[in-house]
Amino acid sequence: MDATADDLRAMLDRDRIRDCLVRLARGEDRRDAVTISASLWPDSITDYGVFKGSFDAYLAWVVPGADAITNTQHVLGQSFIDLDGDSAKVETQxxxxxxxxxxxxERDTCIGGRYLDRMEKRDGVWRIAERMMLYDWFQDWGAAIDWSHGVMGMGFSGPHFSGRSVGDHSETFFGKGR
Known part of the structure; x- marks a missing residue:
């Protein structure tokens, strides 16, 4: 391959890695086993400090998730991607x-940290082979808003505006199981 083809391949690999990370975050937020399964290899290991285990154990931990956690949202920042052929080390804020x-x-809490992922491309597909979470900070923001009052003193025009981990309007928007 020439240098341009190598650069294009690396760019496509980085894009597919980022797509995998975004897909996993959405799958975790929606507690969607199909989406999560498309992001991690079946022989993967996950270590969040509060949980460490195989893919099957991780999936059973995340789906359906703790009843006490009624809503989640993972916001991903920049990813540093160190490509090495069909493997990569990735740090994502x-x-x-x-x-x-x-x-x-209900209380609103927030955690800041970094995922350290070892990723592998198998048969042309990038997925996570190993994940570790590093925690940088935690904040308890206090009592959660009562959505029945809307937001900023303005009521909602329908019940579908407030998000939930499972069964919210995004499932209708995308179609369940997507």
Missing amino acids: VISYHRVDMGEG
């Missing part, structure tokens, strides 16, 4: 929001 029912009502 993440801010994860969690609405948690701690027994005295």
